[in-house]
Amino acid sequence: SVLGNGARSGSDPSRDRYPSTCFSGMAPKAKLIFQAQGDTPDEEWPALNEILDQARTAGANLHTNSWGGSLGSSYSSQANMVDAYIWDHRDFLVLFSAGNSGVDKDADGIVDLYSLDEPGTSKNCLTVGASEGNRPDGCGLDAAWGQGWPKAFSAAPISSDHVSDKPAGIAAFSSRGPVLDGRHKPDLVAPGTNILSTRSSAAEKPGWGVYDDYYLWEGGTSMSTPITAGTAALVREYLTKVIKIARPSAALMKAALLNGARDISPGQYGTGNTREIPGSPVPNNVEGWGRLDLENTVYPRSPSTILYYDEKKALQTGESTDHHMTVVNASLPLKITLAWSDYPGSEISQGGLVNDLDLQVISPSSMIHYADHAVKHPTLTLLKYTQKDEPESASSDTMAIRFTPPAYPANLESVVFGYLNPKDEFSDVAIAVYDDKGPNGLPGRVLFKKVLKYIPPGEGGGENPAIITMGIQGVVINQGDFYVAIEKNAPDQAVVTEKGNADQRSYRKNGARWEVSADTAFIFAGVRGIALSTDFDRVNNVLGVTLPKPEPGAYTLRITGYNVPKGPQTYALVARGNISMTSSRTGAIQFESAVYDTSEYAGSVTIRVVRTNGVA
Known part of the structure; x- marks a missing residue:
């Protein structure tokens, strides 16, 4: 379709x-x-x-x-x-x-x-x-x-x-x-x-x-x-x-x-200050898991093999399943991908992983490999004090919102705001974060500031607002409130607002002085607790492990239901490399299918089928 x-x-x-x-x-x-x-x-x-x-x-x-x-x-x-x-x-x-x-x-x-x-x-x-x-x-x-x-x-x-x-x-x-x-x-x-x-x-x-x-x-x-x-x-x-x-x-x-998919890092601009794609292994937030590659997806070149497992097992919290395979030699990288269709998330947590599965790849020497680029943060909370989803007005003033984290310490990770640039012009706009240590609890010390040179009009141009999100680095709030301000210069540009300010959290700058505004600025803040002490990913429902030179021998791929409130949770698993799906372990869950390139074996392959109880 x-x-x-x-x-x-x-x-x-x-x-x-x-x-x-x-x-x-x-x-x-x-x-x-x-x-x-x-x-x-x-x-x-x-x-x-x-x-x-x-x-x-x-x-x-x-x-x-x-x-x-x-x-x-x-x-x-x-x-x-x-x-x-x-x-x-x-x-x-x-x-x-x-x-x-x-x-x-x-x-x-x-x-x-x-x-x-x-x-x-x-x-x-x-x-x-x-x-x-x-x-x-x-x-x-x-x-x-x-x-x-x-x-x-x-x-x-x-x-x-x-x-x-x-x-x-x-x-x-x-x-x-x-x-x-x-x-x-x-x-x-x-x-x-x-x-x-x-x-x-x-x-x-x-x-x-x-x-x-x-x-x-x-x-x-x-x-x-x-x-x-x-x-x-x-x-x-x-x-x-x-x-x-x-x-x-x-x-x-x-x-x-x-x-x-094929990793194309570093991209087209080298590895210096303007590097386009972060370093290997994937995933990242530019190319994702790489560039689409049909041949690499369905036709494993000798001596590569692809193993598939599709939603035959469902996990509850605390349950684990082991899949076994053997790396024949280190001539090819070993690439493991685990994916599952998660229960729908909420807008307040911006999606948020609901059913959390863990992946461990255990080598023949018992070394445990965890998901590449694991995101180890607790659930995000999007702080917002507007009452409606659609903006009603706009202000040409510098505007700020006073935020109260739900818990401490709070890591300020992102800022979302609405902005109007009706004439599609260049003009400096600063996103600034302040503590609340100014006079009478107003904005005090600058904790973060980033200057943007150009904010495009919203979809359709003209009077349509653009919704802008910027990442914030290095701001941890240990007590009290913090302010996020959108500081602008061009009189024709504006911060999107909502009529009314019932919570008294929205402020405008009048000269050098901050005062409570009549309207509430569309400025939101994404906060979460500090990174968890874990080797596991707590955010993504696609996980991967890539070993460029895997140790030859028997591997265990362990899938665990860490927290599955909406279970049971099914999953799919794909493994690629110079591998086979032989196993001698009693009770093992086998991959259901594999593809081999027979040219390596002069057109003949012998496959031994093993039941889950280990008996041929």
Whole structure:
């Protein structure tokens, strides 16, 4: 099923004749269900779960969505709805574009984090960002990022870089994570610049350039997402027809695609101060688990093997399951991916992991390997004192909100605010954090300050507010309150507000003096306790371990239900490397299937099948 930009995100395979001049796309023989929504200005959208259910009832197994709202990596009611639907329909994979909200707001040559669109902030969907295409000249938008988006990407090295000349780089506009609750996103990236896409006969705009009557050039995560959806359709066909898994779960599909994705760190700008992608191993909040790679996902090159396990075991709190395999030698890295479709989270915790599973990879020498880049923080609380979801007004003053943490010590991790830039102009805007040690408990010492050079208008431009999220570093509140201020210079720009200030927490600056304001600023603060003393991840529902040179011998993959209040919780597991699924341990839970490259063995492979009680 395709939902999104109807002009460019999918075509009808049943009408294709495949002439020699055509471009066939990723899954040209897939069956397509097309859903038209919002094609008239006043049309009211049905609930998202109804849209998903309509497609599933019509026979779709995948649902791809090239649309979303720019809410600064927030977990919305729609993201919750996506999670709920996948929780109830475990074999239905939903894809969402990460969004095109990436901007270098402080003009330091690095695209800022916290720009994901919702509902791509969902825990259970597959969120797709955009890497650069490989069309360096003469195609579509033949320009540098600073030419196409001079305000968003004003600083080197991005400003002078061509939009599609380095496939190991990330498209500058591609939205970055994390989600406010700390989850790694996007899940992966795929080519999204100067992509040839189908041209609708009803489309009037030329996109990034017209190719002919049937195709045009385009760019965006609206391109990378259908590329991934077509690839996912092929992977699903492979799992059903070759691996013989009748109905692969969304978690298995996700685990397989992420396990096969190719790490493209450090990106296209080297390893210096403007490094684009954090260091290996994955995941990270720029490329996710890497760039989409179909061959690496379904065809293991000799002597590699891929093992699959799909939702045959469900865990409650305190329960564990062991999976056993053998690393033949260290000639290939060992890559393990665990994924599960989690119970839907709440907006106050910004998603928040509900059913928490732990992964341990135990080597032959009993060394325990834990999830790479584990996020060890307790649950986030989003502090907000507005009463309504929609802004009612705006203030040209410098505005601040006084926050009271729910507990101490409190780590201030992020700030969310609404801002208006109706003329789309450059102007310095500072995000400042103060303690409450000023006169009469007003803002005192500066704890943090970051100056932004440019805040873009909201979606649609003009008078629409932008929702901006910025990460905060090094601010821990041990007692009392703290203030977050948005300090601006341009008289035509404004901080979004809500009428009224019942809690007396909103302030405006009158000259050098702070005073209680008439309206409440849309400024929110994400706080959580200090990092937990643990080796386990407490935030993500996709975990991975990569061992570049694994120790040969027998390994145990232990999955434990650490805290499963909405159990039992099923899961999917994918393992890749020079491995086999032999085991001599009584009661072992085996991987259900594996794929081998027989060329290594002169076209013949002998496989010994072992029951769970260890008897051949």
